Amino acid sequence: MRRVLFSLVPIVTLSMLTLGLCVGPADAQTIKIGNLVDLTGPTSDQGKDIAQGRNDATQYINEKGGVNGRKLELVSVEYGFQPPRAVAAYKKFVQDDKVLLVLGYGTPDTEALRPFITKDKVPYISGSYSGHLTDPKQTPYNFPGGIDYTSQIRIFLNWVKEGWKDTSRKPKVAFIFADNAYGRAPIESGRAYAKEIGVDLVDEEVIPTTLTDATSQLLTMKTKDPDFAYVNTNTQWVPVVLKDSLKLGLRTKYVINNYGIDERTPGLAREAAEGVYGIQDVAYWGENVPGMKTLMEWHQKHHPNDTHASPYMRGWLWTLMAAEAIKRAGPNPTGEGVKNALESLREWDTWGITPPFTYTNEDHRPTNRARFVLIKDGKVTFVREVSVERDMKWIGK
Amino acid sequence: MTEQVVFLLQLIIAGVAVGAVYSLMALGFVLIYKASTVVNFGPGELVLFGAYVAWATILSMKLPLTVALPLTLVVAILLGLVIERGVLRPLIGEPIISVIMVTFGFASVVRGVLNMSWGSDTRPFPALFANEPFRLGPIPISPVHLWSFVTVMLLLFAFSLFFKFSLLGTAMRATADNQQVAQSLGVSVKGIFALSWCIATVVSALGGIILGSVRGGVDFSLADYGLKVFPVVILGGLDSVAGVLVGGVLIGVLENLSGGYLDPIFGGGVKEVAPFVVLVLILMIRPYGLFGRVDVERV
């Protein structure tokens, strides 16, 4: 019995290996795009929808004839949000698969790969909207796929200042952020901007990556009694923070960044989500924008039993953007050509999923507009359009 | 009461509540160790299992609570049996490092299976208790925390009685002491092992349910709670049920106090590492934990 089982092991391994090596040579006409996804790590709740969005969008584009007559092929690697695996995957993308561009994902790995992609001239559209990726002088090949975190924190601070009517004192704010590159990305700029416009930053709370409960952080924040708090953490921590805050009776009003709040937040945080504001970068499921019908059709066709949420839109958006850039780069696109093509996008219509995108060769911030939303009666409701000037002072920060 | 005192008391109470949950998880660990001297390095995954199965039965299959909760516990029992029979029985007598690695191994398998079956989205967990906090003086206490503390106390009390007075409990203690002698006296060692694993999985599943209700959602980060078990059992002793409660509460309180007072100084993260620093200090002074039994070695 032992021997039988034992002989099975090498047979299974060998067959898997041969299966793997038997991947036929790809159609020489396909354009390869590197694709990093997180399906098992801490952001996998978003990552799964993003991956589905990217796959579906690629299929859609290929069904419509591809780009300049060539089909797109996603070379996907699941990296569990572990930067070392992302670095290894990137090496494989560039050296073995010879991808034209990479659809990246998280902030730690995107920031880590900056010197590599600049050297290799591989355009990198990332799910990370870190401000550190927006300066073409430093990172010419990085293109954040949405309004950057620094602009978002500026929007928050502006909103606080504008709505503040009490002339006896300055408004007090706090930052709550995750203890990783993503969480920390906009904090320094946030501090500087708060000082600049006259908002009092009274407290900063760090949420570690293995969060068990936020009570002590929130209790500390309560002693400083901020009027508003900006939350820049991983999506899963947001309901915990909100619930603990409700439980402890804090009167602070919360504004959550684009990744922290979406259609699912009211369901997860329930009463604690009432009265919570957020910044929305991409259309929510079912919103009345031109592209929504197509996306919803595709989602129903391929994943009828899955969650319907905004990360799916993001996946579509970035893939469509990549396809557009490759199309503009002409019949024999190179990495540099695609980069230039991306920088030629001016008020490019994203099927209404986001405000139109503009990248220039001086500014890789795709947009400076977003929406302010409020959770009321268990639903995310639209408050107003917000924007912040494309101040070059904040580029790359 | 002054603000400082209120702050301190709130931290302590939150710590006690969280600590009660730690004790529950640690109880599973201690039970397994007490009966079979096996160390389970995957307690987090067992908790995760319980939380996900509970979610699945309550929300996905929409079973009423009275059916769903016992069903979750039954599934947990099955898991315990599978683990004991399939994985641990063949490893009786192997060196401890192998046993530790095997528990890592099946923790990994459980995690993978959960991911495959239900994906890693954050799932909302049904609120099993009211959310409105009631007040003890100026201090708000959430009913969830109170109920979890009460549940844990009851369970721990029940288990200490079980171990001390019932025949089965005595048999378990006997097996932990000396398997051969216990066997010669008619104790079914295999049955005892199976029982201890089943109790452990059930208790972890309860822990998972409580954690799920406290946090309002289940996702894979629940497994990170698992590692907190170690400071708790070192503090309380690897085979002491009473010690588990003391250890859990102390660690919970210690965490929150260091979070409240030290985090602002050191810029965050102290809360997570403080229990481990304490663990090292305790081990240096008392190598067998505060209430643990000293191992007599024969050369």
Place this chain on the structure above:
Amino acid sequence: MQCGDFRVSYAADERIFETRLPVIGVVGLLAVLACVPYFAGTYWLDVLNRIGIAIIGAIGLNILIGFTGQISIGHAAFLAVGAYGTAILGTKAGLPFWLAIPLAAVLTSLFGLVFGVPSLRLKGLYLAIATLAAHFITTYGVIHWESMTNGVLGFNVTPPKVFGLAIDSDERVFYLIYALVVPAVFFAKNLFRTRVGRAFIAVRDRDVAASVIGVSLYRYKLLAFVISSFYAGVAGGLMAYHSRIVFPDAFSLLVAIDYLAMIIIGGLGSILGSIYGAVFMTLLPEVLKLSATSLTGVYPNAFGLIASARDIVFGLAIIFFLMYEPAGLARIWERLRSYWKLWPYAY
């Protein structure tokens, strides 16, 4: 093939290889290794580089756990100290790599000395838990000592230079890594022919009895930690130069568990086993990835499933090895060899 032990001089007794064939074999292997970069694609070079680093780390851990019996789950912490040490010395202090790596390794051994002190009081499980705590404390230190380590943002490492030639591609790093793997293996193999090595084994088998016959437990346990962390320091330093960025995430508890799996699957107490284990554990995710990519073409949803399959396969591999061959791949190899040698006889 020898039949019997017949040595007439001390020199003969001290020889590593008894006959000429193994020497030719080893020299041949080294020659093949030297030529590999010319033929292998960059992806496979990257894999081989990671295998080389894993071999050094695994041997270090095996010395501690397999040969000296001290259970340690803190290996990732030592790798982190080695990696950050090399990165900081090489980039911030500007030291050349042949100073940065050894110095970082020495630093790691000092670290190992400190964390080895609990081993004098603690045994088995308690030592394992203490090393677990050491891991978390070290990770905390690395993340929060931002002025030195850049915290969670990661630390960029400047490539080492050899005679002005920058080692910044996988082919060149390959030589650096294997130039260190070969002496590491030989040192370890030789260690267990010496008094120190035998003392380690004595401590593992019956430490009370060993102390009775005069083996200083205090000294040898600490020495085991020192040597093991020196290896980890070297491996960490090579990791820094290989990936050229050092992240705290690269040294999570999962890494320590991976190394433990390597030495257990490979075989505790066997240098060859460490090598096999390192190869196995590094190739496992690659095999899975390859099958995932090929299956995705046929069945797109397989991709998500295969991702979680990684955890399952890893767990099952550990469980199967521990159940059916607790002495690991090294024992399997030995059985194959003796089958070959003794055929058609059974023993």
